[in-house]
Amino acid sequence: MATVSLQLRDIHKAFGAFQALDGVSLDVSAGELVCLLGPSGCGKTTLLRCIAGLERQDGGKIFFGDRDVSTLPPQARDYGILFQSYALFPNLTVAQNIGYGLAGNSRETIRARVAEMLELVGLKGSEQKYPGQLSGGQQQRVALARALAPAPKLLLLDEPMSALDARVREHLCGELRRLQKSLGITTVMVTHNQDEAMLMADRIAVINHGRVEQYATPQEIYRAPATPFVAEFVGQGNWLPYERDGEHARVGALNLRLHGVRPAERGRLFCRPEAVVINPSMHEDNLFSAQMREITYLGNRCRLSFELDALPGHTLLAELAPEAMPRLAAPDIWVALPPRSLQVFV
């Protein structure tokens, strides 16, 4: 398979006084899809542009396989890139756009390759259209076909879904992922949207302030965030400041049991809303009385905000299936925070 692994070693990049990348190292295996996830300004796009050679890193090395491309210009690397804006050339037809990087081949080869690529992205018959005549999703596929036409070993995606509306987005995420898997092409994708990252990535690198906070599979990122930033950025969460009390954690007037960890002197406990159990049918650990405040219907689930009686003024969230709602007529409820679901951060 004509694909390649990617290694980043201690990449640094500063714009004036602003440190955009502060020692980023990543290994992307051949055929893997990795998402660079983070808030805007975290350096993820800069990192992608360094891989592409569109920015030159101040320090650090970049390897495509065992080839050191750190100082090579973009043309000498071997990758295809899909930009946020797609950057389709408006004055060229779809066929001319896709064939743009194929100069030097015979006319017949180009024609055949363009047809092959259009078939691949499911836009057969659109050869003579102009980008302006296509929908956003179709434009994205043309841009993808153009990036893949010269058969690069690496595919870079810069916020590919941000110009699309939500409905199209989810569909195209799945389609892009299927295509990537069938081609087996190593892919790095930048996004600020955690849903996209969860949906598509083999592994996610969560980036903040130019550093990799965590590099793991989507499941690990969600279940066991490595840092408070990751916990906060990916999904919703409850935070409870605590002080150590023997093996337990004391939160206000409450004593919470933890699972298999001896906590630091003081810090914060973290718990996902869906891990909170409301009115359990049998006894659970860390069961407290609480007052329900508000219920928000989100369609497939409900979000509930409440305050523990022993911790007034501190609103917490729980999420549960709508079927569970009828049991919650009264504002007085019982809430369990299972020890396994409590994660400790300093």
Next chain:
Amino acid sequence: MEQVLLGKPRAGARRMPADLADRLFIHGGQWLLLVLLILAVLLPLLAMLWRGFASEPGQGGGLTAAAELFGSANFRWLLGNSLTVSLTVAAIVVPLAYAFAYALQRTCVPAKGLWRGISLLPLLAPSILPGIALIYLFGNQGVLRHLLTDNIYGFWGIVIGEAIYTFPHALMVLVSALALADARLFDAASSMGASPWRAFRSITWPGSRQGVFAAFCLVFTLCITDFGVPVVVGGDYQVLALEAYKAVVGQQQFGRGALIGMVLLLPALFSFAVDLWLRRRQREAMSGRAQVYHPHPSRRRDLAFLVVVLLTCAALLGVFGMAVYSSLVKFWPYDLSLSLHHYAFAELPGGWQVYRNSLLLAGCTAVFGSLLTFTGAYLLEKTRQSPLTQALRLLSFVPMAVPGLVLGLGYVFFFNLPGNPLHGLYGSLTLLVACTIAHFLTTAQLTASAALRQLDGEFEAAALSLKVPLLRHFLRVTLPICLPALLDILRYLFVSAMTTVSAVIFLYSPDSLLAAIAVLNMDDAGNVGGAAAMSTLILLTSAAVSLLLAGASRGLLRRAQAWRATAGH
């Protein structure tokens, strides 16, 4: 689907390494641009400064001569005249142009395209043409002479002539200042019960006052450095620009000319600096989410502005019509029968050769100038920023701040130096082309930059990732998309070269005499009919070329409609 990647097409065959070609294009182009700008802009200006301060005998330069010149009563009189004329013209033209621009942009006056076309007429002819028309209208033998107590020669002649000459310049600045309006602000104002006058004071005026200032400075600078109008209708009322012209052309007093040139450079530099400062402060006045303002009809307002527009256009048409008419009259005012005998140009040494020279100059200036400025703008806008691009940016801004008169003087001093290896160019059409391009460089380049900035910033990155050489990308994608802007630049340069007098008047030789200069010379020699005929010829040529290019642009747009209609994203 896996076999897709097996039939791998060749990428980057039969070319030299794309990287090398790109570097040659970018860096070679940038360095070439730098050399050209230094030769055509920087060195001539430095030569002028040096001339002004060097005290060679008989040249009227040097510090002693400067002290003497600036201390003399004559100089103070000239300076006072120049300032009075320029301030008066600006005070008349700017409010009028504001009202005109307001009518075009913020009211529902009918036939806006027509009024706009008429208002731009003065751009198509040399600045001397209004002066000539004024002589036929209000001169000693003018048709409307009886309306005035005194003849037109003098202060008011210059003011009216300059007002006509500078009107379209001020109008263009103000039209674009009034072009941007956020409809949401006006909706908010009217929902809060603000009167139209209040809305104007609190929304329109703050948004456009920088344009008013810029227009004021532009008119002032154009006036104070122009000598075309004063030479024709000035009479005994002398101004500084004319004095510089006479010092160099008449008396060979290069040093004296340079000193006056430096004085004339001051207001231009001052207004340029202030304008830049204001512009920096007033950035982001329009947010990206603004909604375009479309005026609602209002009978009283529209009627009032229609009157302003009609009167202005009538005056312009009257003046230009008079110039054309007078060029056709056999012998003013004794034989008013029509004939084309003024168009024989029998008194000119070369006859029609002068007109052909002008066509050649305008054509070369337009073609080479537009290619140079557009490519230059591309190399500045779409490449990595470096000290070199910063230097180029700065240098290409200089011509905007330098009046043509000053640039022309600089060329005389620099290319006329005996030791200069480029001395051979002096007097040739080649140098005239170079000077004209340099003179009008900034506006052309700004137009190109504005067009280029509208293109997706990732186009070049996409081309790089596809291993397409930048030059090929430039020719295949950038140029075709920007063709309308390129035609705009072509038109601007052609018309400017056709009508310019100020810089080239110091540089021509008998072989390279130009039509616009011939107008001045014929008028000077008392052949006003011939001058009117040549002006008319220039006017018609400029108008024809403008219409032709506008038509070509429209045709191109229509042909490319398939992709242009939605090329925004």
